[in-house]
Amino acid sequence: METLRLYDFLPSGNGYKIRLLLTQLGMPFEWVEVNITKNETRTPEFLSKNPNGKIPLLEIEPGKYLAESNAILMYLSEGTEFLPYDRYLRAQVLQWLFFEQYSHEPFIATSRYWISILGKAEEYREAIEQKREPGYAALGLMENHLKSHIFLVADRYTIADIALFAYTHVAGEGGFDLTLFPSIQAWIERVKTQSRYISITQEM
Numbered sequence: 001m002e003t004l005r006l007y008d009f010l011p012s013g014n015g016y017k018i019r020l021l022l023t024q025l026g027m028p029f030e031w032v033e034v035n036i037t038k039n040e041t042r043t044p045e046f047l048s049k050n051p052n053g054k055i056p057l058l059e060i061e062p063g064k065y066l067a068e069s070n071a072i073l074m075y076l077s078e079g080t081e082f083l084p085y086d087r088y089l090r091a092q093v094l095q096w097l098f099f100e101q102y103s104h105e106p107f108i109a110t111s112r113y114w115i116s117i118l119g120k121a122e123e124y125r126e127a128i129e130q131k132r133e134p135g136y137a138a139l140g141l142m143e144n145h146l147k148s149h150i151f152l153v154a155d156r157y158t159i160a161d162i163a164l165f166a167y168t169h170v171a172g173e174g175g176f177d178l179t180l181f182p183s184i185q186a187w188i189e190r191v192k193t194q195s196r197y198i199s200i201t202q203e204m
């Protein structure tokens, strides 16, 4: 098998999902930094690899690319302990992956990007305020679920946990108060004890 190559940016939660899974799978990969704050995703060279101009991007073999973090998680976890085989459980994993992209990431990740990555909280104050309510709604939904489940699907650690962990555990950097969500906090600690766990700041 060819060495996988991951185009990524260290502070990115979407990129971190892939770094974390690859590390936990024990799969070697080449890591290529694409600095999104310097528009490096918008160069003709990068756009020829991903016309959508976004990281993470996985190069599976020379010239064969896969974008969208949660699609990459599905691809890499196929046939592993991180993705259930049962049809209903797999669909539940997908349910969380779609929830993450539509009801969670657009509020929590964007707030974190403006506040902590760009350091422009004042400039984006109005937009950040608009993200508060839907962001807290997403956290509330997770909290309710995690009151009676140790992990998101089938009470075992899957890519659903990886996808939701990425931006939830750093939600504080987007101005969200995680002390309001004790079950989420306990789940975060559980994820951190999984074997071969790496932090989002771990240099590649």
Ligand SMILES: N[C@@H](CCC(=O)N[C@@H](CS)C(=O)NCC(=O)O)C(=O)O
Residues within 6 Å of the ligand: 012, 013, 014, 015, 036, 039, 041, 042, 053, 054, 055, 056, 067, 068, 069, 070, 101
């Ligand atoms: N839905 C995509 C979102 C990817 C995304 O928003 N990537 C951001 C970094 S986290 C990016 O590349 N931004 C740079 C740009 O849009 O030019 C995924 O899950 O991979």
